Amino acid sequence: QVQLVESGGGLVQAGGSLRLSCAASSSISSVYTLEWYRQDSGKERELVAQIWTGGHTNYADSVKGRFTISGDFAKATVDLQMNTLKPEDTGVYYCRLTTWNGRGDRWGQGTQVTVSS
Numbered sequence: 001q002v003q004l005v006e007s008g009g010g011l012v013q014a015g016g017s018l019r020l021s022c023a024a025s026s027s028i029s030s031v032y033t034l035e036w037y038r039q040d041s042g043k044e045r046e047l048v049a050q051i052w053t054g055g056h057t058n059y060a061d062s063v064k065g066r067f068t069i070s071g072d073f074a075k076a077t078v079d080l081q082m083n084t085l086k087p088e089d090t091g092v093y094y095c096r097l098t099t100w101n102g103r104g105d106r107w108g109q110g111t112q113v114t115v116s117s
Helices: none
Strands: 004-007 009-011 018-022 031-039 046-052 058-060 067-074 077-082 091-099 111-116
Touching: 004 091, 018 031, 018 091, 018 111, 031 067, 031 077, 046 067, 046 077, 058 067, 077 091
Parallel strands: 009 111
Antiparallel strands: 004 018, 018 077, 031 046, 031 091, 046 058, 067 077, 091 111
């Protein structure tokens, strides 16, 4: 079974930057989207950023202009560059991979991002 492994989380002060990375344990040929979600304590998990195989991207309004998603679909890797971080960006960030038929969809284990004021 292909695993998604996240890295790059940590503690940063408001206004700082972090770069999250997610890598698959092996290449996947049927990738449809690469995505980042986040979930803060007691809140619903929300979509942060999304990229399609054709390069189209989508961002949550709260991060638009500050976060940038990039991916390599051949290698099934995805990064999230987070700039001008705010305390409300705090949460556990999960990468997600979707496939054309949905049967290969996978979640990463999550990585903690904490932004202090």
